[in-house]
Amino acid sequence: MSAASRPLPDTAARTLISARGGRVTRTRVAVIEAMQASAQPLSHDELASLLGSAGQDVDRVTLYRTLDWLVEQGIAQRIASGERAWRFELHHDERHRHAHFHCDHCGQILCLESTTPVPPPDLPAGFAIARTEWVLHGACAGCNTEGPRP
């Protein structure tokens, strides 16, 4: 290949990474770009497929570690979707008050960023909240009108 001296273009992803003092690798860039392109949080498995079909096969373990690093650096955030696997999305606002909707029929996860902010609950004294997860379960518009799919 007649590779240029800079192997990867100077994208937003690149900036995000190097600002944290991390090395700009194909995997990190690809994961960030896949998340940027997705309207929904993605699971490890979905990310692997996305990268794979973009001709970017990534080792399972490397992908896990990349995701860990992104979360650690505050670039991405982890969501317990109500299924077995974590989902990941780029870290938007200040961690609080961001709900997700999980369709129990088609399995889709939707970000509900525009909904009314969740009021912090009254906690017993001495408790400190680091972050909250609010997941709504039910049927999305598509599945709701068509009736449940088994």
Add this chain to the structure above:
Amino acid sequence: MSAASRPLPDTAARTLISARGGRVTRTRVAVIEAMQASAQPLSHDELASLLGSAGQDVDRVTLYRTLDWLVEQGIAQRIASGERAWRFELHHDERHRHAHFHCDHCGQILCLESTTPVPPPDLPAGFAIARTEWVLHGACAGCNTEGPRP
């Protein structure tokens, strides 16, 4: 053993089970009673230990199936605690508005039933909510005053 003709006592657990047309088995009764006795949601693993140390060893698979059945029947409910495994507790109220607190330091899960009810968010039209999960993460009173434990 000089077993009576009725092998199990007529407990609340027994009533819960037979009201659904299920057979009253040692495992189901033991699981329900363990949950009744616990202030917190229990994981599959914790339940297995509890039953085990009560001299009631249960097969892993049987326990999974028992829990599935209890959830299916609306006797118990499943909680995505933010860790890898599900947790289970007896199904209290009307499914909505029941928050949990997960201490990221000691791993405890606390039920916050007394907090202000969560207002249902504005959803896009056509969406139906079946149930919501609201999990707060942070440090509980004990861990918070003592500082984080690694």
Add this chain to the structure above:
DNA sequence: CTCATACTGCTACAATGTTGCAATAACAAG
């Protein structure tokens, strides 16, 4: 260009959950 070392990609393993099937036990009927 050279070098230190942050990442990667194996291979193995751990934790959590599921499937299929033969054996057992609940309980309804006689």
Add this chain to the structure above:
DNA sequence: CTTGTTATTGCAACATTGTAGCAGTATGAG
């Protein structure tokens, strides 16, 4: 109480999701 039906159980094998250790590669600094 005894018998028969069949819902549950228990076993073994497998599936999914995630981690640990370590040798090799490639990024980025000098």
